[in-house]
Amino acid sequence: MDAAHIRNFSIIxxxxxxxxxxxxxxxxxxxxxxxxxxxxxxxxxxDLERERGxxxxxxxxxxxxxxxxxxxxxxxxxxxxxxxxFAYEVSRSLSACEGALLIVDAAQGVEAQTVAxxxxxxxxxxxxxxxxxxxxxxxxxxxxAKQQLEDILAIPGESAILxxxxxxxxxxxxxxxxxxxxPAPKPTGVPSLQGLIFDSFFDTYxxxxxxxxxxxxxxxxxxxxxxxxxxxxxEVKEVGSFRxxxxxxxxLTVGETGYFTANIKTxxxxxxxxxxxxxxxxxxxxxxxxxxxxxxxxxxxxxNTADYENLKVAIAKLQLNDSALTYMTESSAALxxxxxxGFLGLLHMEIVQERLRREFDxxxxxxxxxxxxxxxxxxxxxLQVDNPAFLPDVTYIEHIMEPMVKAFAIxxxxxxxxxxxxxxxxxxxxxxxETLDTRRVMLTAKMPMNEILIDFHDRIKSxxxxxxxxxxxxxxxxxxxxxxxxxxxxxxxxDAFSCLVHREKAESRGRALAAKLKEVIPKQQFxxxxxxxxxxxxxxxxxxxxxHKDVTAKCYGGDISRKRKLLEKQKExxxxxxxxxxxNIPQEAFIEVLKT
Numbered sequence: 001m002d003a004a005h006i007r008n009f010s011i012i013x014x015x016x017x018x019x020x021x022x023x024x025x026x027x028x029x030x031x032x033x034x035x036x037x038x039x040x041x042x043x044x045x046x047d048l049e050r051e052r053g054x055x056x057x058x059x060x061x062x063x064x065x066x067x068x069x070x071x072x073x074x075x076x077x078x079x080x081x082x083x084x085x086f087a088y089e090v091s092r093s094l095s096a097c098e099g100a101l102l103i104v105d106a107a108q109g110v111e112a113q114t115v116a117x118x119x120x121x122x123x124x125x126x127x128x129x130x131x132x133x134x135x136x137x138x139x140x141x142x143x144x145a146k147q148q149l150e151d152i153l154a155i156p157g158e159s160a161i162l163x164x165x166x167x168x169x170x171x172x173x174x175x176x177x178x179x180x181x182x183p184a185p186k187p188t189g190v191p192s193l194q195g196l197i198f199d200s201f202f203d204t205y206x207x208x209x210x211x212x213x214x215x216x217x218x219x220x221x222x223x224x225x226x227x228x229x230x231x232x233x234x235e236v237k238e239v240g241s242f243r244x245x246x247x248x249x250x251x252l253t254v255g256e257t258g259y260f261t262a263n264i265k266t267x268x269x270x271x272x273x274x275x276x277x278x279x280x281x282x283x284x285x286x287x288x289x290x291x292x293x294x295x296x297x298x299x300x301x302x303x304n305t306a307d308y309e310n311l312k313v314a315i316a317k318l319q320l321n322d323s324a325l326t327y328m329t330e331s332s333a334a335l336x337x338x339x340x341x342g343f344l345g346l347l348h349m350e351i352v353q354e355r356l357r358r359e360f361d362x363x364x365x366x367x368x369x370x371x372x373x374x375x376x377x378x379x380x381x382x383l384q385v386d387n388p389a390f391l392p393d394v395t396y397i398e399h400i401m402e403p404m405v406k407a408f409a410i411x412x413x414x415x416x417x418x419x420x421x422x423x424x425x426x427x428x429x430x431x432x433x434e435t436l437d438t439r440r441v442m443l444t445a446k447m448p449m450n451e452i453l454i455d456f457h458d459r460i461k462s463x464x465x466x467x468x469x470x471x472x473x474x475x476x477x478x479x480x481x482x483x484x485x486x487x488x489x490x491x492x493x494x495d496a497f498s499c500l501v502h503r504e505k506a507e508s509r510g511r512a513l514a515a516k517l518k519e520v521i522p523k524q525q526f527x528x529x530x531x532x533x534x535x536x537x538x539x540x541x542x543x544x545x546x547x548h549k550d551v552t553a554k555c556y557g558g559d560i561s562r563k564r565k566l567l568e569k570q571k572e573x574x575x576x577x578x579x580x581x582x583x584n585i586p587q588e589a590f591i592e593v594l595k596t
Contacts (some may be wrong), residue, residue: 004184005071006255008213010078010093012121013103014111014469018133022103022165022174023061023077029171030063030075032243060199060211060257062241067179075178076241076257078198094120095273095287096198096213096257099127099182101174102155106132106140106162110148110436111410111469118153129177130160136167152436185215185255193217193225194283195276198257202317206238208264209246212276213257215286219276220251225262226279229271233279234262294326294342295403295474296349296453297386299367300356301338307362308337314360315339318352325352330387332496335365340387343369346453368499371449374401374477388498391484394535400500401477403449409460410442411468418463419443426451427502440467446475448502485510485539487517488531503534510540518542 013019063075078093094100100121104110121128132145146157161177163170188194194216203209212219219225219239226233240248241258252258264270277283302311312329319325326342343349349369356362375383375391376398385391407428411419416433420443423430428447436442452472460468485506487497497517501509510532517530521544532540549570555563 003255006074007178007182008076008097009099010097011101012117014113017103017105018165019103025165025171030065032063060242061244065175073179094124102128102130103133104145106134106145107137109145110152113471116471127182130155132160132162135162136164187216187254190216190283192278192281192283196286197274200270206261209259209261211259214252218251218253224279225276227274228285229274237261296343296369298369299338299340301335301365303363305336314362369453371403388484388500389495399479400482402480404475404478405449405472406475407445407447407472409470411464415464416441483534486533490528507539514540514542523547
């Protein structure tokens with residue numbers, strides 16, 4: 001089809017604002033999916049996506065729509081996730097589009113993730129069409145949603161389309177707006193083939209399937225293409241699009257999105273954001289999107305050590321269709337061999353662990369999540385440390401820098417004091433408070449990344465009774481007073497429990513860990529000291545009492561000195577045992593502590 005009749009767009013929204021329902025409706029209305037094949041969450045293929053009602057992977061789909069002016073248009077939709085952890089999926093989907101539908105829930109209004117996604121779209125200079133969804137709800141407040149669009153996002157309220165994806169209201173208006181308001185793709189004017197790779201996944205039969213948006217020339221089976229970044233030249237075997245299932249096409253021309261396969265066996269050879277071109281007449285590189293950097297690191301170990309090789313294979317397979325996951329091998333004295341994995345955030349980490357359990361039947365245990373710290377050494381070198389075990393000796397460290405994030409928290413007016421208290425508790429500095437409407441306020445704060453890792457999102461939800469939302473973006477590193485907290489059991493350091501914490505919080509965290517270890521470590525013949533230490537200084541201690549063995553049971557009657565003699569002998573034996581005795585902590589104890 002000629003470029004003038006093609007529209008490439010994506011749908012952006014906060015999580016749970018009806019994005020997936022709207023994409024289902026568009027597929028149904030354009031006849032892409034027959035009524036008998038319709039089901040909820042059509043583009044969400046993973047069980048996890050369906051269960052949790054979230055989108056994890058971006059899904060492209062091609063629709064054909066005959067507009068009211070009688071002309072047929074090709075609409076290429078790239079469905080994007082809404083959760084903050086998957087912002088990289090959104091950024092790369094937007095780089096293949098000219099426009100975006102911005103969905104705002106009529107009852108909830110503009111939320112934190114809406115703001116972040118709109119900024120992403122504006123950076124790419126996309127045409128934004130606002131859609132106010134869920135207008136059929138009894139508590140929908142359309143004037144408020146329009147006002148928020150103007151006040152927070154500077155988008156004219158009257159340009160918004162009123163719709164209800166569930167009831168099928170306004171779907172026709174949305175399709176007409178896509179055709180008439182969004183620009184058609186323009187060729188970049190380069191004489192040869194040029195296209196942007198915006199995703200890839202692995203297929204058992206075809207090898208790596210590359211999703212591409214053609215900006216110049218045409219792509220068809222049998223042509224040679226060069227991947228600029230890797231410098232590899234391959235022959236195209238098959239070209240096609242998704243409706244939503246893949247179907248083969250003769251060729252892809254300017255402005256069209258689809259997929260192609262070639263003899264590529266490993267996804268590592270394909271870099272998302274790379275440019276494809278003609279090897280005889282290479283075109284310049286297209287501006288891709290940002291490189292993905294993992295934010296959260298955690299060790300994943302098999303509960304049964306014999307499963308280590310299986311775990312390695314499982315994670316390698318998982319990485320085939322999740323390019324944001326990184327891993328390398330590591331070993332721990334307590335947990336044996338495992339893998340150190342990098343994730344984009346906590347939800348991403350949770351999803352990966354859940355997929356390992358479900359899709360590969362792996363029994364795994366994860367260590368306490370940590371972030372990457374930058375360590376400046378006294379000799380001028382800079383190290384990046386994501387595992388406390390690799391932190392150099394304190395005497396060689398000049399300072400430690402921790403990653404900071406700019407967090408946006410939206411909460412009802414009555415909860416502002418509690419949310420501010422939570423941000424202060426997490427070592428955050430509030431830089432701005434902005435009144436969004438009569439009911440809600442947006443707080444902007446700068447916070448350390450490791451403080452929002454575990455329970456920050458959950459606590460905002462519980463403080464605001466579910467009405468709060470948060471989003472964050474990385475803003476670089478700052479010098480911080482971080483210390484390494486070690487847990488010692490009977491004088492031996494347990495590396496699985498070591499962590500980097502801020503000096504203010506080290507003592508309370510040490511006490512909590514020591515108390516938990518006291519519960520789970522079984523008693524021995526001698527007393528065991530559990531200590532939390534920063535360097536050589538002990539900041540917390542618990543003692544597991546010795547197992548009581550009644551050595552005087554065989555004495556009946558007679559002189560008290562006989563009992564004393566036996567008790568003294570036992571005392572000596574316990575002292576000697578304490579010097580040589582080792583404490584074997586069962587695997588279950590490690591798992592219990594790491595779970596908390």
